[in-house]
Amino acid sequence: MIVTLVACVLLSAETAEKPSAPEPITAYHVINLEGWDVYVNKRLLREEKELGDEATQLLKDKLREICRLVPKRPLAELQKTPIWLELDDDKFDPCACYHPDVAWLRQNGFLDKKEKCVEISNARTFLDWSRQQPFMILHELAHSYHDRVFGYDDAAIKAAYERAKESGEYEKVLRHNGKEERHYAMQNPMEYFAEGTEAYFGTNDFYPFVNVELKKHDPQLHKLLGEIWRD
Incomplete structure (x- = not known):
């Protein structure tokens, strides 16, 4: 994985000012893809629907591939990890990460509900980087499994x-x-x-x-x- 794809708790970035409030849970639409709950930012369903459709389809394809490759017992554990698909919430990570620590989330202006979840922070970057890093979603889910x-x-x-x-x-x-x-x-x-x-x-x-x-x-x-x- 490229060096910026890390579990977010390991990032040392500090904000000079108090972080802005995160978007509320009502800003997301929950769907199920291949056994995973996926929280899709509603901007990807409205203003950026074409991008949202493309990113959602790619995520579905990646999760289907994981279902094919990973044995059933650990797969069931992976499917307990929700995934958040954002338009451009990439102030700390340019593409994808796993959030193990609620304290870090609160300190940096993220929803508490993202704890123990994988976040795709930028839909466009997800599409672009998947060409060189085709298993980035498995990488982040592996962080969840490890944790x-x-x-x-x-x-x-x-x-x-x-x-x-x-x-x-x-x-x-x-x-x-x-x-x-x-x-x-x-x-x-x-x-x-x-x-x-x-x-x-x-x-x-x-x-x-x-x-x-x-x-x-x-x-x-x-x-x-x-x-x-x-x-």
Whole structure:
């Protein structure tokens, strides 16, 4: 994942002034897509309907793909995570994130109800970035699974991350654009888990890109993900 796609609790941005009040819950229309409750900003149903229709269809396609790839037991847990689709609420994150902490939401002018939810903060950016990051929704849902099911202090995930970090094997890897960079997974254990999940089930934008490459590059993580995501 590109570096700006993070769980929002990890962002350190501070607002100089008191944040403006968030849009009320009445500003959203709730639909169900492939088993997920999705809160769609009504501006995407009215003034920006064409954009809203396109973003909603893409989200539906991505969720259907997740349903096809993820085993039933963990899939049922993922479907407990609501998703919010915004027009342009991207003051802290340009595209998508997971909100684990209600205190952060209150401090920064977000609805409390977005706690433990995935937010697509900009519909247009979601459409654009999905070309290079086709599994960004799974990435954010993986943050939710990590947080709600195992906890961010899970010892096994932390140990795998520390081993990978110490190995140096993620310090210079190929990106989808042909450049070699430090893997975003090295930010912290949460990103390590979410990035690995992308490669395990789909395609990441950093090497290892897919399952067979993950198994070769980081067999310990590959084995751990197999245990975590099994039925």
